[in-house]
Amino acid sequence: MKNEKQLRTFKVFAIKEGTVIDHIPAGQALKIIQILKLYSHDHIVTTGLNFPSKTLGKKDIVKVENRELTQDEANKLAILAPTATINIIRNFELAKKFLVEIPKQLSKVIFCPNPKCITNHENMHTLFYTKKEKVGLKLQCHYCEKIFSQNDIKEYCV
Numbered sequence: 001m002k003n004e005k006q007l008r009t010f011k012v013f014a015i016k017e018g019t020v021i022d023h024i025p026a027g028q029a030l031k032i033i034q035i036l037k038l039y040s041h042d043h044i045v046t047t048g049l050n051f052p053s054k055t056l057g058k059k060d061i062v063k064v065e066n067r068e069l070t071q072d073e074a075n076k077l078a079i080l081a082p083t084a085t086i087n088i089i090r091n092f093e094l095a096k097k098f099l100v101e102i103p104k105q106l107s108k109v110i111f112c113p114n115p116k117c118i119t120n121h122e123n124m125h126t127l128f129y130t131k132k133e134k135v136g137l138k139l140q141c142h143y144c145e146k147i148f149s150q151n152d153i154k155e156y157c158v
């Protein structure tokens with residue numbers, strides 16, 4: 001028997017095949033859709049905003065039909081939603097569940113907040129090294145070598 005919480009996540013948002021990204025901090029769902037480029041695919045994407053959550057207070061949920069996220073794709077969410085859980089659904093059942101892992105490097109995910117950084121002036125990809133802190137992440141730009149916190153990041157590569 002599934003408990004009530006699982007029913008709320010999986011039944012109200014029932015999909016036959018695909019991915020449910022759960023435990024997204026409230027307000028990040030639309031950025032996640034941008035980062036994963038979900039809007040540009042033919043897949044049906046449903047978002048739920050501001051669900052009550054014991055751990056987060058409020059959470060968003062993103063549901064993508066007929067697409068299974070990989071661990072690498074999920075890891076791109078580390079700066080926005082380190083708490084996210086990825087649920088792979090096959091034939092209406094939970095087939096696989098995994099967590100976002102913080103990758104050592106982030107390539108082509110965020111723009112450098114330093115306006116003088118060469119990546120903001122040349123047509124080139126960004127590259128950041130991540131460092132886990134007690135709370136959140138620090139990000140160091142490979143090119144200008146400046147170190148940023150998650151809150152400094154305003155723009156995402158889409």
Ligand SMILES: [Zn+2]
Pocket residue numbers: 112113114117118119141142143144145146
């Ligand atoms: Zn930079």
